[in-house]
Amino acid sequence: MRNESLTVVDNRTGKTYQLPIHHGSIHALDLRQMKVSEDDFGLVSYDPALTNTASCESRITFIDGDGGILLYRGYPIEQLAEMSTYLETAYLILRGELPTQAQLKDWKWNITHHTIFHENVKKFMDGFHHDAHPMGMLVSTVGALSTFYPDAKAINDPNSRLKQTYRLIGKMPTLAAFAYRHSLGMPYAYPDNDLSYTGNFLNMLFKMTEVKYQPDPVLERALDVLFILHADHEQNCSTNAMRSVGSSHADPFSATAAATAALYGPLHGGANEEVVKMLAEIGSVSHIPEYMARVKAGEVKLMGFGHRVYKNYDPRARIIKRVAEEVFEVTGRNPLIDVAIELEHIALDDDYFIKRKLYPNVDFYSGIIYQAIGFPLDMFPVLFAIPRTSGWIAQWEEMLLDPEQKIARPRQIYLGHGPRDYAPLDRR
Ligand code: ACO
Numbered sequence: 001m002r003n004e005s006l007t008v009v010d011n012r013t014g015k016t017y018q019l020p021i022h023h024g025s026i027h028a029l030d031l032r033q034m035k036v037s038e039d040d041f042g043l044v045s046y047d048p049a050l051t052n053t054a055s056c057e058s059r060i061t062f063i064d065g066d067g068g069i070l071l072y073r074g075y076p077i078e079q080l081a082e083m084s085t086y087l088e089t090a091y092l093i094l095r096g097e098l099p100t101q102a103q104l105k106d107w108k109w110n111i112t113h114h115t116i117f118h119e120n121v122k123k124f125m126d127g128f129h130h131d132a133h134p135m136g137m138l139v140s141t142v143g144a145l146s147t148f149y150p151d152a153k154a155i156n157d158p159n160s161r162l163k164q165t166y167r168l169i170g171k172m173p174t175l176a177a178f179a180y181r182h183s184l185g186m187p188y189a190y191p192d193n194d195l196s197y198t199g200n201f202l203n204m205l206f207k208m209t210e211v212k213y214q215p216d217p218v219l220e221r222a223l224d225v226l227f228i229l230h231a232d233h234e235q236n237c238s239t240n241a242m243r244s245v246g247s248s249h250a251d252p253f254s255a256t257a258a259a260t261a262a263l264y265g266p267l268h269g270g271a272n273e274e275v276v277k278m279l280a281e282i283g284s285v286s287h288i289p290e291y292m293a294r295v296k297a298g299e300v301k302l303m304g305f306g307h308r309v310y311k312n313y314d315p316r317a318r319i320i321k322r323v324a325e326e327v328f329e330v331t332g333r334n335p336l337i338d339v340a341i342e343l344e345h346i347a348l349d350d351d352y353f354i355k356r357k358l359y360p361n362v363d364f365y366s367g368i369i370y371q372a373i374g375f376p377l378d379m380f381p382v383l384f385a386i387p388r389t390s391g392w393i394a395q396w397e398e399m400l401l402d403p404e405q406k407i408a409r410p411r412q413i414y415l416g417h418g419p420r421d422y423a424p425l426d427r428r
Pocket residue numbers: 266267268269271295300301302303304305306307308309356358361362363
């Protein structure tokens with residue numbers, strides 16, 4: 001039998017400690033017993049940006065960054081993208097198992113019947129300036145929903161949690177579509193319960209004067225696949241925000257607003273927007289070498305490349321590249337795809353990228369598809385937030401039900417001044 005423990009000698013004191021290893025990790029609190037004196041606080045681990053700290057045990061999503069593998073509840077992302085739908089995948093992520101036909105029917109019915117919100121929410125939308133970023137509108141309005149549903153505060157009631165789950169998954173596309181229509185000054189289009197999740201979303205975005213909107217089935221399916229690919233991704237920045245805010249027992253609408261805010265940043269959900277801007281700036285294949293020189297000189301980053309976890313091809317990027325070709329059959333070819341493909345080709349052959357294990361991530365091709373479908377750039381992170389909502393809620397609920405979890409509260413290494421006396425203003 002292998003000895004699952006770590007022997008540590010504290011050279012400051014000469015003492016030896018045995019730390020148990022569980023699932024390839026040591027418990028950070030086991031370090032606290034290592035002290036140089038009785039009144040010493042004890043050793044802490046220092047991990048800025050949490051690059052090597054597991055903050056929870058989870059059974060939802062598995063990533064093998066070196067192998068380029070992504071599993072939701074054990075199912076490979078490639079199989080789900082091929083055979084599942086977003087709503088079925090959301091059920092899987094939240095409940096742990098694929099639904100039966102009856103369970104899926106009930107799930108879809110409940111989400112479909114929670115897509116409308118109180119008319120007052122429209123007043124929030126109307127209050128935004130015409131050029132407000134839709135992600136800013138989404139952050140604010142999803143947070144505002146907590147004031148419409150005070151029952152969401154009952155986070156320990158499983159029935160309440162389920163109701164908020166229906167509401168959040170159902171209403172995020174409506175909020176997103178209303179934000180989009182507001183930015184165009186167009187009347188809001190209400191949900192159509194006959195349509196699929198993504199079909200209805202396209203309806204709320206693009207319906208004009210027709211009595212019934214008919215989504216293009218290729219675009220509807222492409223969006224559904226993109227939603228599957230974005231549904232969860234273990235402990236990323238926004239999920240960490242969801243868990244962290246949720247750990248104070250804030251209601252799930254407030255926690256989702258925090259997660260959406262985290263996703264807004266250009267290093268996370270904002271990256272696909274940056275990719276398209278970058279490709280447009282490069283403009284043509286002939287300008288790529290010049291741009292690559294700037295990347296290697298550290299002047300700019302190659303947006304859509306690199307990942308904290310994947311040090312091999314991001315499996316989602318491979319699927320998206322295929323979906324892009326299907327979408328272009330309907331929309332016509334987005335010329336930026338040629339720049340992207342050549343950029344990838346050159347990068348994958350270049351020592352700078354090989355040495356740093358930098359490969360295309362999920363955002364490298366998704367923006368090109370969104371642009372071809374007709375979404376403006378600033379809607380891209382919104383298109384990420386909608387499907388990630390199911391992952392956020394699953395992670396939030398897992399955190400709440402985990403007896404080991406408490407309010408999230410990291411330590412710090414204080415390097416500032418020691419105690420000193422306040423000097424009145426006239427003596428400074
Ligand atoms: N272009 C050029 N160089 C890069 C890039 C990039 N996109 N990403 C990382 N590097 C370089 C760094 O400069 C660093 O080089 P050095 O060792 O010479 O200093 C090395 O690769 C390691 O990079 P880190 O920044 O330490 O990697 P980290 O894991 O912290 O960052 C991140 C990951 C934030 C995703 C980063 O790769 C990045 O900024 N990429 C571009 C933005 C992007 O596409 N984000 C989307 C991520 S996917 C998602 O959130 C859904």
